[in-house]
Amino acid sequence: MVDNAVTFIHAADLHLDSLFKGLRHVPANIFKEIQESTFTALNHLIDAAIENQVDFILLAGDLYDHESQSLKAQIRLRRAFERLEEQNIAVFLSHGNHDFMKGDSFDVEYPDNVHIFPGETVTCIPFYKNGEKAAAIYGFSYENRAVYENKAVEYEPVEEDFPFHIAMLHGSVATNTEHDSYAPFQIKDLLKKQMDYWALGHIHKRQQLHTNPPIIYPGNTQGRHRKETGEKGCYLIKLDRHEINQIFLPLQAIRYEEVVLDIRSCLTPSQAEKRIMSQLPRYSVPSLLYLKIRAKENDGFKPDEALMGELIELINESLAEGFPWQYIYHCQLNLEEESTLTEDAFLKSILEEADESFIQEGLKEIYHHRTARKFLTALTDEQEQAIKEDAYQLLNVLLREERAE
């Protein structure tokens, strides 16, 4: 037991080949890259493991989505595991709520270096390094779509003499309201368990809940919509008797970013274009940008959705040629207007006190349409509200335009 340190990578929520949100009219080449991005991130993960000569990799659930039912995801995963097998790197894998065991319709066989936690009961899989006990790894897999019990209480270190005890858990802190509260736990529950490391999964935003022992959500490995911004990746952990080393390794192939810009002082479209171009942030990897633009009408420049759309199209053309490329996939225009001009007095007085159920009724025409409904998701309240606001604004604009004739 001279060198009883272990080095490993902790990653979760790979969501391989899962679908991206909010992308439309993306050029074919960029689209291909985006589509491949989760796999690229996976490759980066494997590269990192090999490069750092880790002992094993922990994958804490949600490696792929049953929603997208992608064979490619599992095949690529198998190939990745095969690469690790060649390098003699073990994989400890637990299934999460997106890749729960019973939902698997492919049953792709993974190589022997992959150790899968077999069910919803917490089990221990020992890890031997050079024939000696190196670590005991605990975890469980989601058999079904959801686990609502507090699984944290089930974790108990084995009596045997392992230098390290590492727990894998796919779930969220009980107070967390943003996500579905799967396998909810309290931090204090975890701390009681005398584990050397808690490898969590499920939450896509990277966060460290505790330092010693480390309780870490590594976040997902590749952002897939506007809310999963910034660097995405995994943690490289080295545990030894005296200290814990942790390094975050970014893996993402493409970054999702949100950018707020101000072009209120621009007097012409070309000025606006220059301003936007100059204010865009630069990254070391390709990026998908969500723009929020503050604009103002003036004599020479009346920005509206259509005009901005054209402008962004132009900007995208030049960004696509850059290295690494960037692509503005959405632009939200916040136009500053004089309030008196915006509202039609009669409409306002009438609609202020109106019962708005008629709006939903009207939208049924499409949302209940036999073909359309198959491809549309029901509107949320917020979306409905947003539509209402937009409609109101549109109406005012139209009426104003008509009256100005």
Added chain:
Amino acid sequence: MKIKEITIYGFGRWIDQTFSFSNSNLITLLGENESGKTTLHQFILYMLFGMTKKKCDFYRPKTSSKLGGRMIIDHPSEGTILIERLDSSQVQYVDNEGAVRDEAWFRQLLGNMNAQTFQSIYSFSNQDLALLQDMKESDISELLLSVGLTGSAAIYKVEKKLQTELQKLFKPSGSKPIINEKLSEISEKAKQVGESKQLEKSYKEQVEKIHALEKKYVLKKEQIAQTNEQLEKEKIMEKILPIRKEMLRVAEELQGLTDVSHFSLDHQEQINMIHNEINNINRELDSNQSTLDIYIEKKRDIEDTSLRDKEKEQLRHLLNQKAEITLMQERQKTLEQDYRYKTREMTEMIQEKQIHITAEDLEQLELPFYLEKEWGALRKERENIKEETDRNIQEREQLLQNKSEVQEELKKFEKERLGEVHIEELRQRVDNYKQISHQDKGQQKYMTQMFTQMIQEKKKQERFTIIIGVIIALASAFFGFAGSRPWLFLFSLVSIAGVYYFRRKQLRDIENLKQQREGVQPSHPVDEMDVTESEYQEAKAILEEQQAIHRKLDTLKDTLKQIISKMEANEVVRFDLTEKQNKLEENIIHQQNQFPFLQSIDVLYWQDTYHLLQKLIQLTNEKRNYKKELDRINERIDQFSNQVKAWFEQRGLAKANLEEMLLTLEDIQQQEQQYQHEFQQLTQFIKDAENKQLALKQKRRQYTEERDKLLKAAGAKSEEIYFEKQARKERYNKLYERQEELREQLHIVLPNKWQQELTEELIEEGDYYKNKKELELALADYEEELDQVRSQLAEQKLRLDQLESEESISLQMHQLAMEKEELEDLVRNWAVQKTALQMLEYAKKQYKDKHLSLVIETAQIYFKEITANQYDTIYSPTDQHGFQVENKEKKQRFRVEELSQGTKDQLYISLRFAINEVMAKTSGLPFFMDDAFVHFDMKRTEKIQQVLQRLAKNQQVILFTCRKELAQAANGEIIHLST
């Protein structure tokens, strides 16, 4: 709120004009048509709400560049407010305290109303009324509603626009609109993705299939292995079947041979050997006997065929003479040849020398030895005479020539005669010449001595050679006779001939030498004179050169004298020669008479002819000798030939020439010798064969005794029995060995595991082959099945590989997701527009529900009042029909178009008053009417007047009209607009 004062800087036709309004709430602006009423109305609106640049330009004064003005308003709560506008953009609001306020503040005061709304509620003109009249039944209610809501048709237009836009985007059962198109596109894609997904879903199934196939494959392999083993077994059984059969047969046979199992074969070789030996001896005896018989037969034959002894003796005698005869024959041939040769030689010689003499003449001819010298002297003499005669003639000619020359010269030199000194010198020269001629004589003497010596030598040699030759000839003749060797005679003859020839040659040589010696002596004495004379001439020439000529002259005279004397001498000599010639001729003729053949030969060749004749005579002698010898030999040969012929006759053989007969004789003798030899040989052979036969018989007896002893020891009564037993024993041994061998073979062929099982199994011949064939067939089937499984497996694996590497499904899925996003966008856009439209419709409905009834009620009051109770009810428009009014007395309902123009106007004005009343309750803004009562009669005008007065209680009413009576009836402030 009241307008207190209007100041126009420039607006349309108005320039620098100010209107102040009194406190009265009803103000009438009276003016003719084209007096600027409407412009003023517009100016007030411009002051309140501003104007677009385009509209401003329309109202810009033609005469002044200044557009704008100001207006003072009295507001119930804010007090006096000043508005000043210059052009479209410059505006200033000044409040009660003189502070400049912003537009928002002012808008607030106007109830956040815009120009359009304001106009819809607070202002209308006769143009609006005309518009109403043009409206069709269905539109009136809509328009009224729109007017009621916003005061304009904007809502209506927006509604239309939204509807059109929505139609373009989506129709529930259309295909062209954008969303419909997108939907069908997505449906298609989704269908594809669905299919692909379905395929992908089969992955698990495929993997299971592979597992199943793999299992099947393994099972099949095992089955094949088992079958193979079975087949192997059957094959071995089939293979060892003959071995086993043979073993069985061998065992059976061995059973029958058990009696000889202990029979000893110890002396087998010996007995066999002896048996063979005896056989060999018998065979040899037989062959020996037959050889002996042949020899005896042959011997008898030879005795029969060979010659009798007497005949043999004769034969020997004849053959003994053969050598001699052969020699004779040879000699005969040689002599004949020589004879012929000599004859030819002679003939040739005679012909060559052309001598007229025959062989017969030659036989008779005798040439005495002196004849030769005589003929030689004749020739010599003739030559001498001729020579001397020639010389004489030549000399004479020379002398004649010299004489003439000297005479001529004499004549020449006569004139130049010289001294005598020169003559003396010439004399000296003559002396010198004489000394030289003396030396020549000494030389001659030496030559003669030498020749004499040589002759003596030759003679000595001649003598010696002759002696030796004679000795040899005599010796050979003697030996030839003594040893009866004929060729030695020949040799002695040759030696004699040789000696003769040598002597002749030697004599000729000596003769030659003698002639030469004699030839030396006469040494040309006449030539001396010529030489002396020429030298003398020469000397004289030199003298002539040196000395005086006259001396020469003397000489010439002498010379001439000498020449003359010489000529005389010459004449004498010629005479002598002629004499000699005659004598010689006589001599020659004498000789020719004696030897006629000389007649045709010149004397010159007589000596040669003598030699030739001598030779011819010698040849004739030789020829004669040959002839003699030839005759003697012929005689001898004939004698022998006769003896042979006699023998041939006696033997009865055919006679032939001598050579052939001799050959025949030799053959016969040879044959006889051969017979003799064979006979002796045969006698010897017969003797040998008889000895050998005896020896063999002895040997055979010994072997037989030995064999009998051995047979007894082996317990066999006879040789036959022994051999039979021996054969059986050998067979036994062989079979026994074979059995062991077969056992060994079985052991080798059979694998250990099956040894016991297969050896002990009963022999059932047909089954193995059948089983083997069946197993082979089964095996082929299994192999085929295995192949099938293998190919299925490969196929399946390939399918799986394809499925695994098929990444386009993922791409399709993502594309579909994106398409969906795009659809969402389109749908959202649609939803916004749809919602906007719905809001608008809802607003309209709300209006109907809340305001219209109120407006109608109020309008009804106005209408009733204005029409003087003629109509008392207004029915609001429904889906089926528009406005309707009801007659008060008759309770008749009328549609709008059924009303008179005046009544229509009354209805419209009533509605406008009602809208003003209902909508303006909170605002109290001024009310404008521009020539609204054109179609009203006086009675109706009065009624309106009352209404207006009542209206003016609550708000400022500004009336623009061209009708004075109306203005007066209004009972308010009247401002005249003068042109």
